[in-house]
Amino acid sequence: MTGGGGAGGPASRVYVEVAGRVDERSFRQMQEDVERSADQAGERAGGALSGKFGAALSALPGLALATGAAVGAALIGAGKAALDIASQAQQGILDMQAQLGVTAETAAVLGDQAKEVFANNFGDxxxxxNEMVIEVRKQMKGLKDDELGSVTSGVxxxxxxxxxDLGETAQxxxxxxxxxxxxxxxxxxxxxxxxxxxxxxxxxxxxTISEYGVQFENGKVSAxxxxxxxxxxxxxGALGTDKAADAFKEFTVRIQDGSKTTADSLKSIGIDSEALAKKMATGQVTTGEAFNLVIGKLREVKDQNQLMQAGTGLLGTQFEDLxxxxxLALDTTKTKxxxxDGATAKVNERYNTLGQLMQGAWRQVLLQLEPVGNLLLSLGNEAMPVVKAALTQLGPVVTQVITFLVNGFRQGREAAGQFAQQFGPQIERAVATVTPVVQAIGPLFKSVFTLIQTLWETVLKPVLTAVAPLVSGAVTTIGNVLNLVVRTVTGVVTAISxxxxxxxxxAVRAVEGIFGDMVTFAVRQFRNMASTLLGLIRNLAPDMAEAAGDILRGLIRGSVGDNFSSMSSQTGKINSRPHQA
Incomplete structure (x- = not known):
């Protein structure tokens, strides 16, 4: 059976949109993520303050955020559940009207019976x-509408x-x-x-019940x-109940057919066919009683050939099949x-478990949410005409925009083709004229890029190499500063505690430790930074001055080529000097 979802018409579209974007799993995931983030934030804050009290205080914002997310997820999940149950209820009523041909009022009653079935934990x-109730209503037409809930639950x-099969059981x-x-x-x-x-x-x-019930009814046989x-x-040992029922059906036909074969078969086992026929005609003997009489007489026959002939004559080929x-084991008197009585109640005992109880309670909650879902669907129905009108107005606009773009592209392509035809020769001549100029500029660009490369090798690269230790020292200093801050905060918390x-x-020792750390840190960092800076100046200044002088002399002479070779020679001088960090 197919699951539900959607009430049909505009409201169903609203429901599908909401359900498509809001599912319980995504909200549970969001809630878990928020709670996990809040826990981690609380742990980090608590560790920084070095105290359980601080951890509790710092976790409060995260706890509030997680609680808010949980409440929000629960509310949205409840809204989805309300929409779901209301949509299924409304769709069920529409399906009942369509499939059973009943009025809206009757369908509403049947819908209530379906809710009873659902509350009894039947159906996913x-x-x-709803589908179960519809099927049982089709098969059991003699039921009153208010019986359908309990009967469908039993089926x-x-x-x-x-x-x-549910339908076959109901039939x-x-x-x-x-x-x-x-x-x-x-x-x-x-x-x-x-x-x-x-x-x-x-x-x-x-x-067998469905096929042969009418035969047993005609034979005035009780259930x-x-x-x-x-x-x-x-x-x-009969292979199935069909053979036994078919044997009885064949007997009911033959015992009343008045044929010579039936009369001879009855006579062979000691029964007066005419007397029996009269008693059956007046109702003194039912078909069931006649059946028991014949079976009893057949059991008394000793001659197996006679038994087979009489049995086949009265029960047909089913006597051979059985x-x-x-x-001879067939008997109508062995069951009262x-x-x-009570067989169905024993079946229902398997549903009397704690799990079934909890599931039934949850389903009752879902059914109580139906009015909320009906309200949301009603709001959706009210909004749909506006949305539909907006979409109707939007359609022509989108069409016009797309048409404009397509036409513009087509016209632009045509204009480009015309332009190429008219101005193609002029463009080719212009390119031919500019090509020698570009070729002449090529060497100039090459000289410029060569100069840039020489500047990198002789000036910038040595400078950056010399500065690198300073940068590294600065990063180390920043890390030490942050470490001092953490130690200072920890000391303050310890002093207050x-x-x-x-x-x-x-407390005094904690404060002394704080000031001691600060003084030691300041002296050590000042000394390290001063040493690094002095070494950098001593190492870098001669190289930079000499390289700058060479470049300046080259520019004064106006010979870039000479300058290249001069600067290249300086590269070895700079790189051969020992550098101190």
Whole structure:
């Protein structure tokens, strides 16, 4: 069966849009992510303050954020659940009207019965419970509308427990009600008992009831006698209940046909055919009683050939199919009506578990959310005309824009073609004129890039190499400063904690430690930075001055080529000097 979702029409589209973007899994994931982030933030803040009290305080914002996210996710999830259950309820009513041809009022009553089925934990969704009620209503037409909830729950329990088809189970129960005058509960008990006794081992029990019920009714056989024939045949080894029921059907035909074969067969086992026919005609003897009489006489026959001839003459080829043992075991008296009572209740005991109880409670909550979902769907319906009108107006605009772009592209392509035809020769001549100029400029660009490369090798690269230790020292200094800050904050917290505990000596030691760290850090960092800077100046200044002088002399002489060779020679001088960090 298909699951539900969507009430049809505009509201269903609103529901689908909401459900498509809002699912419980994504909200649970968001909630877990927020809680995890809040926990991590609380741990980091608590560690920095070095105290449980500080950790508790710093975690409060994260806790509030996580709680807010949880509440928000719960509210949105509840809204989705309300939309879902309301949509399925409304769709179910529409489906019932369409499939059963009932009025809206009757469909609403049937919808309430479906909710009862859903609340009883049958069906994966309210939509499936709606389908169950529709199917049972089709098969069991004699039911009152307010009985459908309980009867459908019973049929669903049998179908779920014994893995039978819901419609076939309902059809069998309906035959028992129509042909044998059973109540819906008695019919379900009949089916449940047969399934419990293994009468469906060959998979034909429900079909046998539907097919042969009318034959047993015509034979004035009660439901319990019908059951007895099926069970005794199955116990005697019959392959399925169909053969046993078919043997009884054949007997009901032959015992009333007045044929010579029937008369001779009855005479061979000691029964007066004319006397029996009169008693059956007046109702003194029912077909079921005549059947038991004949079976009893057949059991007394010793001659096996005579037994086979009489049995086949009265029960047809089914006597051979069942075999002598199976045919002679058929009996309408082995089952009483009371033997069938309460069978459905025993099936329902498997649903009396804590898990089923909790699931039923949750489904009750979902059903209570239906009014909220109806309100949301109503709002969606009210909004849809506006949305539809906006989309209607948007359509022509989009069409015009696309048409404009396509036409513009087409016209632009045509104009480009015309331009190429008209100005192509002029463009080619212009390119031919500019080409020598570009070729002449090439060497100039090469000289400029060569100069840039020489400047990098002789000046910039040595400078950056010399500055690198300074940068590294600065980064180390920044890390040491941050470390000092953390140690200072920790010392302050320790001092305050000591004061709160009344440990004045501990507080003094903590403060002394703070100032000691600061002084030691300042002296060490000043000394390191001064040493690095002095070494950099001493190392870099001569190289830069000499290189700058060479470049200046080259420019004064106006010979770039000479300058290149001069600067190249300086590269070796600079790189050969020892550098100190």
């Amino acid at each position: 969704s309210l939509a499936q419970a 669903a329990a049998l179908s779920d427990t014994f893995k039978t 069998a129960a309906n035959v028992l009600m129509e042909k044998f005058g059973l109540t819906s509960q008695e019919a379900l008990d009949f089916v449940a008992k047969g399934l419990q006794d293994g009468l469906n081992n060959s998979g034909d029990f429900l079909g 319990s006698e019908f059951y007895s024939v099926l069970k005794t045949g199955q116990q005697a 075999g002598k043992k199976g045919a 009506a009371s033997d069938l 000591s004061l709160l505990r009344g440990d004045l000596g501990g």
